[in-house]
Amino acid sequence: MGNRWRAVGVLAGALFAVNVVARVIIKLGFDGNDTxxxxxxxxxxxxxxxxxxxxxxxxxxxxxxxxxxxxxxxAVLVALLLTVLVGPLLVGDNPFGGGAGLFFAQIWLYLLAAGAGVAVGYLVLTALGLDHRSQQLKRYAEIKSAKPRRVVRR
Incomplete structure (x- = not known):
């Protein structure tokens, strides 16, 4: 069970680190350039x-x-909370400084990006037939086809 939570924490930390790097790049390199x-x-x-x-x-x-x-x-929920609440504080901004519109826009954009990533990963996995369910069905079909039919005498 501990390994499962460790994996969730590592994924959340990696997603938050991507946000922190982007915020630092914006703050140091492109502070006045909105585009x-x-x-x-x-x-x-x-x-x-x-x-x-x-x-x-x-x-x-x-x-x-x-x-x-x-x-x-x-992991996405933890990373989202860190991104919208802690991320701005790391670069000296207020999380609610842009108003409610910007705050909720960050949440929706983050959820959209996360949902798109999960969907693309799962759709590619399913299309290739490598997902867990497809593998189970493949093993079941192999086992059922390997057994010879039983002859019933009358």
Whole structure:
């Protein structure tokens, strides 16, 4: 059980680290340039989506959807809270300084990027037939086809 929570914490930490790096790049390099800051933010969301797609692809091969889904959901929730509440404080901003609109926009964009990453990872995994359920069905079909038919005498 401890390894499961450790994995959730590592994933949440990695997602938060991507956000911190993006915030530091924006603060140091593009403080006054809104267009460049938007591009760095877009890049951050793409990296978050790719990380989650990779995690889902790897975890989905050996674990059922319910198991890895709960872990990824918990990690995304923790990373989201850290991103919107702690992330701005690290670069000297107020989390609620931009108003409620910006605060909730960050939440929706983060959830959109996370959801897209999870969906892409799972869809690719399922399309290739490598997901846990497909592997179970494949093993079942192999076992059933390997047994000869029983002859019934009348």
């Amino acid at each position: 460049a800051a938007d591009r760095v933010s877009l890049g951050m969301f793409v990296v978050i989506g790719l990380i989650l797609a990779g995690v889902v692809f790897v975890q989905g091969r050996t674990r059922p959807v319910g198991a890895w889904g709960a872990d990824v959901g918990a």
